[in-house]
Amino acid sequence: MKRFKYADERISERDIMIAIPSIVIGVGILSMPKQLASVTIGADGWIPLLIVGLFAVFMSWAIAKFASGFEGQTFLTYASKIVTKPVAIVLSFMFAILSVFITAYQIRKISNISQQYLFDRTPIEVIALAFLLVVVYAVSGSRAGLFRINMMFMPIIILIALTLVIFNLGWISIGNLMPVFQTPFTGYVQVVKNTGAISYLGFGILWFYLSLVDKPKKAPRAAALGMCVPVGLYMIIFIMSIGVFGNAVTANLLYPTIELAKVVEIPGGFFERFESVFFVIWIMAIFITATMAMDIGVIALNSIFKNTEKLKIIFILTPLIYLAGMIPQDVVEVDFLGAVMSWMIIILNITVLILLTVVAKIRGVKRNE
Amino acid sequence: MLGRSFYWDKTKKNEEENFSLEIGTNLTENLKNVKKMLEDPSDLVIREFNIGTANHRTAIVYIDGIVDSVYIHDHIMEDLKTASKLPDDKQKLFDVIRKEVITVTGIEMGHSLDDVSNAILSGNTVFYLDGVDQVLIMDTIGGESRAINEPQSESLIRGSKEGFVENIRTNTMLIRRYIADSNLRFSTYKVGRRSKKDLVVAYVDGIVNPDMIDEVKRRLETIDIDDAPESGYIEQWIEDSFLSPFPQILNTERPDKASEAMLQGKVVILLDRTPFVLIAPATFGSSLHSPEDYYWRWSLGTLIRMLRYLAAFISVFLPALYIALVSYHPGLIPSDLAFSIAASRDEVPFPPFVEALIMTITMELLREAGLRLPTAIGQTIGIVGGLVIGEAAVSAGIVSPVMVIVVALNAIASFALPSYSIAISFRILQFGLMGAAAVFGLYGIILSYIMINIHIVNLMSFGVPYSTPFAPSFLSDWKDLVLRAPIAMVKKRPVYMQPDDKKFMDKGDRKQ
Numbered sequence: 001m002k003r004f005k006y007a008d009e010r011i012s013e014r015d016i017m018i019a020i021p022s023i024v025i026g027v028g029i030l031s032m033p034k035q036l037a038s039v040t041i042g043a044d045g046w047i048p049l050l051i052v053g054l055f056a057v058f059m060s061w062a063i064a065k066f067a068s069g070f071e072g073q074t075f076l077t078y079a080s081k082i083v084t085k086p087v088a089i090v091l092s093f094m095f096a097i098l099s100v101f102i103t104a105y106q107i108r109k110i111s112n113i114s115q116q117y118l119f120d121r122t123p124i125e126v127i128a129l130a131f132l133l134v135v136v137y138a139v140s141g142s143r144a145g146l147f148r149i150n151m152m153f154m155p156i157i158i159l160i161a162l163t164l165v166i167f168n169l170g171w172i173s174i175g176n177l178m179p180v181f182q183t184p185f186t187g188y189v190q191v192v193k194n195t196g197a198i199s200y201l202g203f204g205i206l207w208f209y210l211s212l213v214d215k216p217k218k219a220p221r222a223a224a225l226g227m228c229v230p231v232g233l234y235m236i237i238f239i240m241s242i243g244v245f246g247n248a249v250t251a252n253l254l255y256p257t258i259e260l261a262k263v264v265e266i267p268g269g270f271f272e273r274f275e276s277v278f279f280v281i282w283i284m285a286i287f288i289t290a291t292m293a294m295d296i297g298v299i300a301l302n303s304i305f306k307n308t309e310k311l312k313i314i315f316i317l318t319p320l321i322y323l324a325g326m327i328p329q330d331v332v333e334v335d336f337l338g339a340v341m342s343w344m345i346i347i348l349n350i351t352v353l354i355l356l357t358v359v360a361k362i363r364g365v366k367r368n369e
Numbered sequence: 370m371l372g373r374s375f376y377w378d379k380t381k382k383n384e385e386e387n388f389s390l391e392i393g394t395n396l397t398e399n400l401k402n403v404k405k406m407l408e409d410p411s412d413l414v415i416r417e418f419n420i421g422t423a424n425h426r427t428a429i430v431y432i433d434g435i436v437d438s439v440y441i442h443d444h445i446m447e448d449l450k451t452a453s454k455l456p457d458d459k460q461k462l463f464d465v466i467r468k469e470v471i472t473v474t475g476i477e478m479g480h481s482l483d484d485v486s487n488a489i490l491s492g493n494t495v496f497y498l499d500g501v502d503q504v505l506i507m508d509t510i511g512g513e514s515r516a517i518n519e520p521q522s523e524s525l526i527r528g529s530k531e532g533f534v535e536n537i538r539t540n541t542m543l544i545r546r547y548i549a550d551s552n553l554r555f556s557t558y559k560v561g562r563r564s565k566k567d568l569v570v571a572y573v574d575g576i577v578n579p580d581m582i583d584e585v586k587r588r589l590e591t592i593d594i595d596d597a598p599e600s601g602y603i604e605q606w607i608e609d610s611f612l613s614p615f616p617q618i619l620n621t622e623r624p625d626k627a628s629e630a631m632l633q634g635k636v637v638i639l640l641d642r643t644p645f646v647l648i649a650p651a652t653f654g655s656s657l658h659s660p661e662d663y664y665w666r667w668s669l670g671t672l673i674r675m676l677r678y679l680a681a682f683i684s685v686f687l688p689a690l691y692i693a694l695v696s697y698h699p700g701l702i703p704s705d706l707a708f709s710i711a712a713s714r715d716e717v718p719f720p721p722f723v724e725a726l727i728m729t730i731t732m733e734l735l736r737e738a739g740l741r742l743p744t745a746i747g748q749t750i751g752i753v754g755g756l757v758i759g760e761a762a763v764s765a766g767i768v769s770p771v772m773v774i775v776v777a778l779n780a781i782a783s784f785a786l787p788s789y790s791i792a793i794s795f796r797i798l799q800f801g802l803m804g805a806a807a808v809f810g811l812y813g814i815i816l817s818y819i820m821i822n823i824h825i826v827n828l829m830s831f832g833v834p835y836s837t838p839f840a841p842s843f844l845s846d847w848k849d850l851v852l853r854a855p856i857a858m859v860k861k862r863p864v865y866m867q868p869d870d871k872k873f874m875d876k877g878d879r880k881q
Binding site for chain 2: 004005006007014114118119122127130131134137138141142144145147148149150151152153273276277280281283284287
């Protein structure tokens with residue numbers, strides 16, 4: 001059947017620009033202010049947010065720049081050329097494993113938060129399973145469909161975040177933001193160690209999705225711009241929650257961002273508890289994060305096992321993801337999993353970037369062959 | 370298999386009763402063959418008469434009721450009888466009659482009995498001349514047909530009151546009146562092995578994307594069916610996904626809607642004997658548009674559109690939201706309202722899901738019953754059903770008053786949608802959402818909403834993504850999507866249709 005040019009399985013730079021905030025904005029933002037506030041003084045948390053954010057912007061740009069040099073080639077193809085096939089397969093495999101863990105983490109998180117804010121009796125296993133099945137439904141559809149979903153959900157997510165911000169403006173007291181620049185250097189190290197990384201993860205998708213972009217010349221810029229959205233949003237939300245609750249309270253709230261929604265009173269008294277509405281809509285953000293993470297796993301595995309059908313890979317991954325998500329016993333273990341995972345991801349991405357760039361230079365692998 | 374054996378009946382009968390499928394030179398034999406083939410039905414008319422100085426025997430054959438008998442009289446019989454100076458040679462006479470005597474506009478030659486039977490069965494008249502092994506097939510299609518009326522299913526306040534009718538010639542005429550363009554194309558197909566209905570694919574060459582028209586034609590050529598009584602058969606045969614609840618081809622009774630779609634680069638499919646024409650491809654956005662949006666000033670058009678998106682939301686989500694809020698999240702409802710809902714549900718023995726199910730099914734029953742009955746009784750049923758049953762159900766303690774409001778609002782919202790087929794889709798989805806809300810509350814609703822979105826982005830209609838121009842997004846198409854920008858600002862035809870001719874207007878500046 002004939003399809004119009006725009007309706008095929010290729011994507012545009014604009015899709016990349018939207019995909020980055022789509023994967024980055026997920027469950028991380030809900031607890032981020034707490035983790036930052038617990039190790040910084042006043043509203044100083046914005047400094048590491050900005051610095052790590054700029055680093056994330058740079059990483060997105062660098063990965064996109066590197067990958068766009070190999071137009072239309074999959075990660076496995078160009079990595080094989082640079083560092084030989086076995087190494088490339090190992091790298092792809094690691095991306096796949098990490099993707100499974102990101103998906104599992106998101107699903108586990110959403111189940112925990114749902115239990116807290118939406119229902120108290122439904123077991124998390126059931127909540128997680130329902131969510132996972134919807135994710136599987138999305139991943140088994142067309143890949144271009146995922147980017148269309150991003151395009152449809154992103155405005156809603158940004159809108160609900162802005163609503164949160166605007167209705168909280170009146171509750172900010174400047175006193176809460178003081179004092180400034182009092183955090184010792186060790187505090188910032190703590191931040192980076194605990195959290196800074198996890199909140200901006202997601203630039204890894206660029207290794208794989210850039211092969212779908214037709215003329216990826218402007219893709220690095222698009223990716224960097226896309227990364228600016230979560231950086232801005234995170235800083236606003238963080239300052240908001242310190243401004244409204246104060247540092248000490250923020251540090252003791254489990255999900256300060258959702259608690260911010262609790263403060264909101266929509267005029268007209270239509271919604272009594274805005275936080276439930278906020279979280280329900282935020283499920284869309286978490287959903288696209290989980291979906292894209294899982295899709296990356298599918299792409300990575302599919303490039304290794306070329307003859308296996310996509311659906312087969314999905315059906316093998318699904319129970320693994322479910323198990324990985326259900327293994328941690330409590331919130332502490334979940335957070336530990338998140339921290340380990342985020343460090344693995346950041347190390348893997350940096351390693352791959354340096355490895356490929358250096359080896360490509362040394363061995364003189366030309367781009368765009 | 371059954372169809373196949375019926376299909377070959379004709380030859381079998383031919384062997385048994387022994388009549389020739391060829392047209393011979395003997396008129397009596399020929400007429401006998403026609404009678405035998407059709408088993409001499411009572412509405413078969415055979416007029417034999419002699420013409421010319423040599424008194425050549427001739428006959429005309431047609432089926433009464435599906436021809437225009439006045440036309441036959443004026444343009445065939447009169448002409449033949451009053452013709453003078455006819456040559457004596459039979460073959461010459463036949464040619465003269467074909468070329469000069471008969472003034473019927475559509476005239477063709479026929480060479481076999483199959484030609485003859487096909488022709489007369491679709492309302493043509495066949496002319497036989499003794500001694501000639503050819504016949505003339507004359508277009509005399511007519512008979513009773515409905516007059517052009519206001520379209521029943523899509524009436525508007527402002528806009529043309531003309532609607533399509535059953536006769537395909539009238540329908541093509543209506544479209545021609547809207548688009549007097551030399552590039553307007555009508556490609557004709559015959560559909561139905563037995564019914565041999567006319568099907569016309571209408572499009573404006575130079576606007577429509579050639580790939581689109583190729584795809585439509587390719588799909589139409591695959592149709593192999595005994596009969597297509599309504600364009601719904603065609604729609605279901607050529608649509609992309611039969612599993613989807615969404616209509617991937619729109620239908621309309623309005624010539625203005627059809628011709629506007631053609632000017633946007635879409636393809637219109639007309640079938641004989643039905644006033645519903647098909648518009649392909651459909652997108653989610655376009656199925657919520659009504660021609661009236663453009664007839665009023667843009668501010669009203671925009672407001673109506675936004676209202677319609679709200680109606681779409683209500684018709685899918687409202688009962689589900691009621692179930693979710695009442696059974697899982699009563700805290701979300703403002704406390705005063707929550708108390709009054711709780712008080713009114715006090716006497717209701719069922720959980721909200723069952724309550725909602727009872728009311729929505731009752732509503733569907735009323736709606737179906739109202740459609741089947743004559744208009745006057747239908748309205749009565751609406752009032753009796755809506756008011757009396759609703760009131761009685763509340764006082765009997767079967768449902769709560771809030772539930773009645775929810776269901777009524779939901780029904781009204783689904784009637785506010787401009788296309789009946791999209792309203793049906795929403796009614797189907799509504800039940801799925803109610804189930805999801807009963808199991809998971811708001812969480813179930815949002816997961817269902819996500820699933821609907823996944824389905825929509827993966828759905829295609831003739832190679833056009835159903836979710837466009839939302840995503841894949843075309844910002845210039847957004848001027849005519851949820852909003853309806855002033856006429857002069859919408860200069861481009863929809864980009865998502867990838868039309869050959871990109872613009873509606875060149876400048877678009879209003880001359881003051």
